[in-house]
Amino acid sequence: MTEPAADPALSGTQVAILDAYAGLIEELGSDDVSNRVIARRAGIAERTVFRNYPTRVDLLLATAAWIEATVFAREESHSIFDIPLAIREAMQRYDARPELAHVVAETAMRGVSGAAPSPGRAQLERLLDAEVPSLDAAQRTAVIAALSHLDSVGAWVTFRREFAMDRRDIADAAAWAAEAVLDSIRNRVAP
Amino acid sequence: MEEPVDTATAILASAAVLLRERTFDDISYRALADEVGISERTIYRQYPTRAHLLAALSNWIEQAFFPLPPFVTVSDFRAAVHERFRAFDALPAYAYVGARASAISPTLDIEPAYITRAIEAMLDVAAPTLNRRDRRRIAASLRYFSSAMFWARLxxxxxxxxxxxxxxxDRAVDTVLAKLPDATRVEP
Structure with a gap:
């Protein structure tokens, strides 16, 4: 993979490990890859993998976060009403890298021991509060929750698996649903 | 629940018992073999990878603990999903297994879930003249908002x-159904 590391908190060794693991996941179609194989691909000692990521879950979570931040990075939206466009593009990126998309989807659904399932939530809240500040608490939560849910790889997995949709149809349906959610606030922008 | 009759089911029932005290990741094939009283090799024969085990366990839990009430109308659909979300809340460890299994790369050819077919049938009745693309958009949205993933995320x-x-x-369903043209709408 050629994408640059987005997280400056990661060391060069860590990026090498995550990049190697992500590459192997794509090649093998499974996240079941031994540390020995990951170490060889990264050109480091096996114990270096252990030292950075003591358990398999640590490694998976770090890898999923790194994939989200690099391979599936979003262009920043400047309005809540731009979110459907970002969703459309995100679905196309997921579809181009299905194995990585599944890994990100699964790690977000593990409950307390998993990744945060809605990494974009804070940004959605910022945009919504700036543009449509008049919503009551329940309305605000409902809009943010629905958009967070749609702007995630879970939508790609579900539309593909349950409806056998292709890339175009998934991008269309997810963006359409986001527009539907926005319909309820479209005309309530603060002057 | 009935007593498990075959090895495959016995493995799943024991995995469900272990899930009460630890996460799926912390259930090793070794611990599972001890719990069932069979060899580790027998488990590998039934479930060659953890993804196979996760998918089978999720299906079994779904049938045993989260049966979907049948629905035909939109209001029955809402009630059925509410009942499931409440059941998820009562057994979160089991519900997360379902959410997670629905996110993994499929291990076998997977049929769409029963709820997917039921939503499509519901829309056939509620909006019989609606064009195919809008029908699929609505079905897919309703399906995704009624999923274990939605519960897990929230x-x-x-x-x-x-x-x-x-x-x-309910609010998400409202926004999606508001897209139905009035003429096609048979809201109970």
């Missing part, structure tokens, strides 16, 4: 309980 990221998740679900 519980984990938004710290909501079942009643609040049901409310967010």
């Amino acid at each position: 519980r984990t990221s938004f710290d909501l309980d079942a009643a609040e998740i049901c409310d967010a679900f």
Whole structure:
């Protein structure tokens, strides 16, 4: 993979490990890859993998976060009403890298021991509060929750698996649903 | 529940017991073999990878603990999903297994879930003249908002309980169904 590391908190060794693991996941179609194989691909000692990521879950979570931040990075939206466009593009990126998309989807659904399932939530809240500040608490939560849910790889997995949709149809349906959610606030922008 | 009759089911029943005290990741094939009283090799024969085990376990849990009430109308659909979200809230460890299994790369050719077919049938009745693309958009949206993933996301990221998740679900369903042209709409 050629994408640059987005997280400056990661060391060069860590990026090498995550990049190697992500590459192997794509090649093998499974996240079941031994540390020995990951170490060889990264050109480091096996114990270096252990030292950075003591358990398999640590490694998976770090890898999923790194994939989200690099391979599936979003262009920043400047309005809540731009979110459907970002969703459309995100679905196309997921579809181009299905194995990585599944890994990100699964790690977000593990409950307390998993990744945060809605990494974009804070940004959605910022945009919504700036543009449509008049919503009551329940309305605000409902809009943010629905958009967070749609702007995630879970939508790609579900539309593909349950409806056998292709890339175009998934991008269309997810963006359409986001527009539907926005319909309820479209005309309530603060002057 | 009935007593498990075959090895495959016995493995799943024991995995469900272990899930009460640890996460799926912490259930090793060794511990599972000890719990069932069979060899580790027998488990590998039934479930060659953990993904196979996760998918089978999720199906079994779904049938045993989260049966979907049948629905034909939109209001029955809402009630059925509410009932599931409340059941998820009562057994979160089991519900997360379902959410997670629905996110993994499929291990076998997977048929769409029963709820998917039921939503499509519901829309056939509620909006018989609606064009195919809009029907699929609506079905896919309703399916995704009624999923274990929706429950898991709102519980984990938004710290909501079942009643609040049901409310967010109802509002999402409202926004999607508002897209139905009035003439096609047979809202009960």
